Amino acid sequence: MSRTKPQLHAATLGGTPDDVEAAFYEGLRSGDLDKLMACWADEDDIACIHPGGTRLLGMAAIRAAFEAMFANGGAVPVTAEHIRRVDSMASAVHHVLERVDVLTSEGAVQAYVLATNVYHKTAQGWRLVVHHASPGTQGAATEMPHTPKVLH
Template sequence: MSTKTRLRAATIGGTADDVEAAFYEALQRGDVDALMDCWADEDEIFCVHPGGPRLVGADAIRSAFENMFGHGGAIHATPARVRKVESLASAVHNVLERVDVLTTEGRKHAFVLATNVYHKTAQGWRMVAHHASPGSAQEPGDAPEAPQTLH
């Protein structure tokens, strides 16, 4: 299914999964317009890139992705190991992203942990938050994670 078809499906009653697939396809193509079509038309949408500041609003998010695409084209991030919490009007997806980058030493990959939040809006399912954190240079194993204390 093409991105245009997925976005159309999302607009007329598709799923958060459809929007997520369109978001990652737009990243891989470096298509900022298609990427921004995945976002809700709300003032308080936000995005956090690994190690970056919180970007609030469509203009700030668009500008950041235009800058990223302008310095290397597409972002080759492939989602995997999606964990979902869903309800009638919202969905939260925790995603392990494999990011492939071309370095002077050849193609390398790293992993990023991302949380994508979707709301069902009048326009269909749309992303309202994308928060990505640095992962590791190696794919995490399938073993259950040990509990961690945050404070």
């Protein structure tokens, strides 16, 4: 049995939203399309939006996009940081700062992406139903204070 089976098993059986999220990012880092896709709900309305990209709907479109991503460069060296969670009995929303290590002609640099991952508890367990990522900046890790200064 390979080492990836327990993580894939956790995503397949649902575990917790955190388990599914960990398997999703491990699938990205390892370039493992099957592990990554095991995290998604098998529903027509699931959605994925990559930074600067269009909205992809459904398992086939999402799989094709990740397959093309892996074919063009293999694994994605991404780390999920500064995760904020809003969890309930049947859904969870995670706001994530993704740090991506990029090799440029000047050397290694870090790029940042702001992502929102939405999970639903399905009959198969917890599954990802939306991954929406937008370009971020190095300052993206800086968060606004919890109390707004201006009320509207």
